[in-house]
Amino acid sequence: QVQLVESGGGLVQAGGSLRLSCAASGRIFSTSNMGWFRQAPGKEREFVAASTGSSSDRYYADFVKGRFTISRDNAKNMVYLQMNSLKPEDTAVYYCNKDPSRTASIWYGGRYWGQGTQVAVSS
Numbered sequence: 489q490v491q492l493v494e495s496g497g498g499l500v501q502a503g504g505s506l507r508l509s510c511a512a513s514g515r516i517f518s519t520s521n522m523g524w525f526r527q528a529p530g531k532e533r534e535f536v537a538a539s540t541g542s543s544s545d546r547y548y549a550d551f552v553k554g555r556f557t558i559s560r561d562n563a564k565n566m567v568y569l570q571m572n573s574l575k576p577e578d579t580a581v582y583y584c585n586k587d588p589s590r591t592a593s594i595w596y597g598g599r600y601w602g603q604g605t606q607v608a609v610s611s
Contacts, residue, residue: 490514490600492584497605500574504609508569510584510602517541518562523588524569525597526580526607535595537569538588547595552578574609581606 496508508524523538537558538547546558557570567584582605587598 490586492586492600492602494582494584494602494605497582497607499608499610502574502576502609502611504574505572506574506607508571508582508605510567512565512567512586517565520586521588522560522567523585523595524558524582525585526582528580533583538595539567576609576611579607579609
C-alpha cells in the first residue's frame, strides 16, 4: 500500500517562497521516481518537477526552472519542492506523485497521488 501525504501549502504574496513536503509510505522509495504536478482551476493537471530514483536526476517544467527545486530524503521517505519567486500564475493545487514517467520529454503521472495541497499566490 502506497500513501502520499503533502503539506506546506498556503497563501503567500508574489515574490515569496513556500516549501512543500510529501511523506511517502511503502517500499522501494529510494529507487522510485517521484514528482510534483499541479492543477489550477479550470485547467488540466500539469507536470512541475521530477526526481529520478535511479540517479536522482532532476527535471523541471520550463515555467519553474530557476525558481523551484525538487529534492528528496530517501532515509525519511520524503520529497520536497522548494518554491521561490512565486507568481500569481503558480496558484494551484500541488500533488505529489510516485513513479512518474517520461516519454518524448513529456512527463506523465504514475499510479499513486497524494490528496494535494493548495498554494495561493497573491499579487
